[in-house]
Amino acid sequence: MRVLVIGGTRFLGRTIVEEALARGHQVTTFNRGQSGADLPGAVAVRGDREVTADLERLADGHTWDLVVDTSGYVPRVVGESARTLSGHVATYAFISSVSAIDGFPGKPATESSGVWDCAPDAGPDDGDYGVLKAGCERAVEQGFDGNVLIVQPGLILGPYENVGRLPWWLNRISQGGPVLAPGDPGTPMQLVDARDVAVFTLDQAELGTASRFAVTGPAGNTTYGEWLELGKEATGSDAEFVWVDDRFLVDQEVGTWVELPLWGGPPSDEVANFWSVPTAKAEAAGLRVRPVAETVRDTWAWLRDVPEAERSYGAKALHGIAPEKEAAVLAAWAARSA
Template structure:
């Protein structure tokens, strides 16, 4: 197939590009060239989807069998891309997020769960991340004159992660010592490896047609304690986990999900965070590797990234704050 990947050089987009090339597809990537590197074998077209002239240059003289849009976050801009690509591909696959569902993370979700109310022509000022993703989905579904395929991933981990959730934990645990571990170590989680998400995305893109899939991975495929234990094992660390109760941390204004990546406290606002249904995707062929393999391969990649170049965005607690909380807990 001839596939256009909007994005294609960072984390999810990189994994989809790699998998498409491995399968022998002819791949074009379209991005600004600022965040990642071009993968050998793919045609790289430089441009910004916000610039109409760049979209014109992208499509001039080209057609594809499918488009995979990995980076769309603003409905108005996604809609512009959709309109420009109408008639130039038969399938438009949009990588959305489970955050587009208004019940998430407070309640269990599946493909029938309601989405946020967001217009397909909304601008960046018209909502938060999840709300705008819902609008992007509508921009694809209502504007593309072909098969609109929506993929809504849950928590994505794996090599080349640019968000810094698993990399932060691996880096922190590798330094050893007493490590503050938040919440309940036995709380079941649900994660998906970026490479498994890429394979499923391409399977469904190759199949064509319009559909929607939640892709959160296998339910209860790890626990928080199990995930951190895998980090300790692959790093060879002497880290000693000190498990601190949710309420103790919340009372000290510790931010869930970010200061301790993927920490979701036992709180009504997070009651459904690990209870999303991947039943439809699993029935359609989604396969998921063991979480231990994801942790191992992420560490193997991270070890080659110089410490000075490791960027975890806003994730991870300040070491001094961690030390103060540990002292208070003990």
Template sequence: MRTLVIGGSVFLGRAIVEEALRRGHEVTTFNRGRNGVDVPGVEAVRGDREVTSDLERLAEGREWDIVVDVCGFVPRVVGESVRVLNGRAATYAFISSISACSVWPGQAADESSPRFECAPDAGRDDGDYGVLKAGCERAVEQGFDGNALIIEPGLIIGPHENVGRLPWWLTRIDRGGRVLAPGDPEMAMQLIDARDIAAFTLDQAEAGTNDRFFVSGVRGNITYRGLLEECRAVTGSDAELVWVDDEFLLDRDVAPWTELPVWAPRNEEFAGVWLPSSEKALAAGLRCRPVAETVRDTWAWLRGIPVEERSFRGHGIDPEKEAKILAEWA
């Protein structure tokens, strides 16, 4: 099959490209060449998706069976890609986000839950990340004449992660010492490997599926304690995990989700954060590897990058703040 990946050089996009090549697809990637390195074996077309003439140059003389749009964040921009590529592929697979669902993370959610209101031609300043993702979905569903496949991932981890959540935890635990571990250690989480999303997306795209799926993994596939213990095991660290109550951390202005990555306090705001349902995708063939395997493979990749060159994109707590909180807790 012939597959176009818009993006394709970092994290989930890279995983999709690698999986497509493994299946024998002829793969074209379209990106600016500024982030990551193209996977060997692709036809790399350079261009900016926000420039219509670049999109038209990409489309000229080319056709594909599948388009996978990994880096669409603005409805108007996605809509222009859909317009130019209409008629040049059978399926347009759009990688959205569970954040497009308006009731999450406060409530459990699935494919039938309401999406944010957002026009398919909305601009960059017309909403936040989740709102705009909902508009992007509409731009694909309303504008593409073929199959519109909407993939809504939950929290993604895995090798080549460029978001910085699991890489920060691995780096911090590898450093050792007393580690500030947040909230309830028995909190059941729901994580998914980028490579499993890649395989499912291509399975559905190859089948010509016209549908939407939550792909957030298996509920309760690991606890917070289990995740950090796996980090300790793969790094061989002697770190001591010090579990500190939610309220104690909130009272000291520790930001959930970012300062201590993937920490979600047990409160109304995050009541449904680990409760999205992937049952529809699982019934359709989504296969999820153990989180322990993902942690191991992520560390194998990460340890080849010098600590000073690792990117956490704003994730992680300042060491002095961490030490101060640990002292107060003690």
């Protein structure tokens, strides 16, 4: 197949390019050349998707079997890409998010759940991440004349992660000593490897599938405690996890999701269904998810090759608690427990 990837140098986009090349596809990437290195074997076209002339130059005289849009966050921007590429591509695969599902994670997601109400021409200030992803889905569906494949991934981890979730935890665990661990170690999680999302997306595109799929790991494919222990095992660390009560962490003003990545705070109705996205439809279509242990091990193997001074990969997301704050919270917890 002739495959066009919008983005293609970071995390999921890079993983999709690798998988497509491994399958023998002819791959073109379209990006500004600012976020990462191009993969050998792919033809790189420089341009900004927010510049109409760049999009028109990309499409002029070219056709592809598939475009995978890995970097669409603003509906009106995605809509222009869909309209410009219409007639030049057979299938438009848009990488959305389970956050686009209406009511999620407060309400349960279902295989037939609709998405948030967001106009296909919405701008960057017209909603949060999930709402705008919903608008992006509509922009593709309404603007592209051809097969539309919508992939709604759950929480993605794996090599090349540029968000700083698993990399931060691996770096912190590798340093050893007492490690602040949040809440209940038995909290079930639902994680998916970027490589499995890439495989599923390309499998469906090769079949010409036009549908929408929630793509994540099976509910409960690990727990928070198991996940951190896998990090300890992978790094060979002597870390000692100190499990601190959710409410105590909130009282200490520890930020959810960011300061302690993947910790959502005390159980609440607002996030009650975050780790319970149904995957039956995707599994019936062929989704296979590798063990979380493999994801953790391979991410550490990749991260070890990143120079230590650069291990804040994805640091612009500011994930991870500051060492001095972690120490202060651990001291306060120890004093309370004494």
